[in-house]
Amino acid sequence: xxxxxxxxxxxxxxxxxxLIKNPINLNNPITVQVLGICSALAVTAKLMPAIVLSxxxxxxxxxSNVVISLLRDGxxxxxxxIVQLVVIASLVILVxxxxxxxxxxxxxxxxxxxxxxxxxxIIMGRLEAFAMSNKPWPAFLDGxxxxxxxxxxxxIIAFLRELLxxxxxxxxxxxxxxxxxxxxxxxxxxxxxxxxxxxxxxxIWVQRYYSRELIEKN
Amino acid sequence: xxxxxYIFRYSAIMVIIAAALLSxxxxxxxxxxxxxxxxxxxxxxxxxxxxxxxxxxxxxKLFNEYVKEEIVINQDGDVVEAYKVGNMEDGKAFKIDMxxxxxxxxxxxxxxLPLYVIEKNGTKLFIIPVRGxxxxxxxxxxxxxxxxxxxxxxxxxxxxxxxxGLGAEITTDFFTDKFVGKKIxxxxxxxxxxxVVKGGIDKLPKxxxxxxVDAISGGTITCNGVNDMLEDVLESYLPYLQKNR
Numbered sequence: 001x002x003x004x005x006x007x008x009x010x011x012x013x014x015x016x017x018x019l020i021k022n023p024i025n026l027n028n029p030i031t032v033q034v035l036g037i038c039s040a041l042a043v044t045a046k047l048m049p050a051i052v053l054s055x056x057x058x059x060x061x062x063x064s065n066v067v068i069s070l071l072r073d074g075x076x077x078x079x080x081x082i083v084q085l086v087v088i089a090s091l092v093i094l095v096x097x098x099x100x101x102x103x104x105x106x107x108x109x110x111x112x113x114x115x116x117x118x119x120x121x122i123i124m125g126r127l128e129a130f131a132m133s134n135k136p137w138p139a140f141l142d143g144x145x146x147x148x149x150x151x152x153x154x155x156i157i158a159f160l161r162e163l164l165x166x167x168x169x170x171x172x173x174x175x176x177x178x179x180x181x182x183x184x185x186x187x188x189x190x191x192x193x194x195x196x197x198x199x200x201x202x203x204i205w206v207q208r209y210y211s212r213e214l215i216e217k218n
Numbered sequence: 219x220x221x222x223x224y225i226f227r228y229s230a231i232m233v234i235i236a237a238a239l240l241s242x243x244x245x246x247x248x249x250x251x252x253x254x255x256x257x258x259x260x261x262x263x264x265x266x267x268x269x270x271x272x273x274x275x276x277x278x279k280l281f282n283e284y285v286k287e288e289i290v291i292n293q294d295g296d297v298v299e300a301y302k303v304g305n306m307e308d309g310k311a312f313k314i315d316m317x318x319x320x321x322x323x324x325x326x327x328x329x330x331l332p333l334y335v336i337e338k339n340g341t342k343l344f345i346i347p348v349r350g351x352x353x354x355x356x357x358x359x360x361x362x363x364x365x366x367x368x369x370x371x372x373x374x375x376x377x378x379x380x381x382x383g384l385g386a387e388i389t390t391d392f393f394t395d396k397f398v399g400k401k402i403x404x405x406x407x408x409x410x411x412x413x414v415v416k417g418g419i420d421k422l423p424k425x426x427x428x429x430x431v432d433a434i435s436g437g438t439i440t441c442n443g444v445n446d447m448l449e450d451v452l453e454s455y456l457p458y459l460q461k462n463r
Contacts, residue, residue, distance in 0.1 A: 042382060076220035076228055083232060090236040094243050101250035104258060105274055112379055193383065 011137065019141040023149035025211060029122040030153040031204045032214065036122045040154055041196040043113050047170050050158030052099065052106045054151030056114060058144060060091045061123050065143030068131040075132070084127045085118070092117045122150055157199045165190030256307065258376075266360035267336045267343045268372040282306050286342075287335035290314065293328050295457025316349040316358070316451075323454055331454060336362070343371055346455055350447025353439040354379045357388070357447055363402070367463045370412070373397040375444065385440030396431040402452055403463075404429070411452050414445040 009015065029035045043049045064087045068075070075083050096114045099107035107114065117123065126146050131139040162168055167175035167186050175184070189195050208214045220228075257274055260281040264272045272280055288301040288309035301309035311332030322329040334345040342365050349358045355378030362371040373394050380386040387393055397412060404410050410429040415422065416438055419430045433441035452459075 074228070076225045078220070079225055079229060082229070086232055086236055090240055093240055097243055097247050097251070100254065101247040104251075104254035108258075108376075112382065 016138060016141050019138055020145035020148070023142075023145040024152060025149075025207070026214065028149040028153065028207070029125075029146050030150055030200065031207050033122075033125075035125060036120050036150055037197075037200065039113050039116060039120060040150075040157060040200065041193045043110060044154055044158040044161055044196050044199075045165065045191045046109070047155065047158045047162045049106055049109045049113075050154045051151075052103060053110055053113060053117075054147070054154050056092075056095045056099070057117055057120065057123070057150055058147040060088065060095060060117055061126065061147035062140055062143040064088050064091055064123060065126060065131040065139040066136045068127045069134060069136040069139035072132050072134075080132065081124075081128075084124060088123055088127070089118050122146055153200070153203060156203060157196055160199055161190045161195060165195075256312075259312075260307075262360050262374045262376060263334055263345050263347070264336075266345055266362040266372045266374040267338055268362070269336075269338065278307070284336045284338060285334055286337045288312060289333040289335065290330050291333055291455070291458045292330050293323070293454070293457070295455075295459070295461050297458075298330055316347055317356070320349060320451070320454070329454070333455070333458070341365055346451065348447050348451040350443050350450060352377055352380050352388075352443040353385050354381070357440070357443050359447075361397075361448070361452070367459050368401050368403045370397050370400045370402070377440070380440045381437070383436075384434065385437035387434050387437060388440060388444055393431075393434060400431065401428045402459075407460075407463075409453070409456055411449040412445075414441040414448075416441065 023029060027033065030037065030040055039053065043053050064084075067087050068084060071083070092115060095117070096107070099110070099114060126142060130142045134142070159169065162170075163174065164187050167173060167180075175186075187195075254274075257277050261272050261274065261277040264277065264280055264284060267284070269280060269284060282305065285306045286302065288306060288311035289297055290299040290301075290311045292298050299310050301311060306312065311334065314330060314332045316331070319329040319331055332347060334347075336343045336345060344363045344365075344367060346361045346363065347358070348361060349356065351357060357375060357377045357380070359373060359375035361373050363369065364371050375388045375394060377386060377388065380388065400412050402409065402411055404425075413430040414433045415430045416433045418432045419427050422430055
């Protein structure tokens, strides 16, 4: 233990902060790695479910990364995927139960998608690629970073879809009545799943405009 | 390399810890969840009677305000209990488990079913809770009948885990609004139920259109479930309905 403390780097060193920042922009799980798209399409018709799902993913991701990182030296490699799945599934069921107990309405809207966090490739991917070979603190940051990267995109899509599709934000009417009187109409297409995909595409476009290093060379 | 014994021990301990954790959480959270389910049930009953602006925070208040009577009927259509005063949540009807009662019915045993009477703008509405099976799990809902015990004023449906975007659409206004104004008895007093018709009701003969609604494309099995649920449950209420019409 004492040897470890000597070489320990500061908690928020530049290297550790990169673990959080990278997945938010340059290595974003949705727009760059194109993982977890399925739930991004499904729960983003309204802002509230998107926020709740993002928070759930952040919790599941951070805790499972830490747990797997703590167990990493004891996990037999032959059953490591099973161990990872048990950890993720237990956490997801826990989150689902808590949502059912305290935000029942939202949990009904999210329906199967909370359960589907288990199959979210971002989580399995991070456990396998990062938590299995890193200490708990960096694993925690990596989990938070990736889940945030996922959540931010989800919330941007949901905000745009709810605003343009229903004229509301968090179920509060924001587009004024006189605007409708001039002939403005809510875009019904926005609340259908295909527009989520197109919105993801637009976000990728905008992101690449500002982060030129993401553009492929050839 | 890890030995097989280690792997077995490791997985056994892991599973026991996970099970203990989850069952503790389930036990601790159960009262909250059951409360939410009860509030949701009230919300559904009110919403089927087309009472506006029902949400989780006002459902209990509105439920006590609008529900005037909770009736328990038996298989012969006789009233077993009529609960009129007091907290409407405490009525026997509200506590009846439809699943158990419908199971009794399927086995030919005597059963008891709930019926809610709501008074809205001076007219009495009769709310029949329904329950059935969809593609992936149970379906349930409420049908509000007008004073004539024939015309549908409104319906609500809910489900455990139908496919989002397809079968799950039965909860949306787009589907439930189609039931408004439909009838369950024809002019000769014959019970018709409401059929959920694949391919649309436009192709049906005119005299059948009052007893059918369009099914949802891509949600055929869920819609068949709704169809069977309505027929099955309304049939159980038939003795009562016929006695009181």
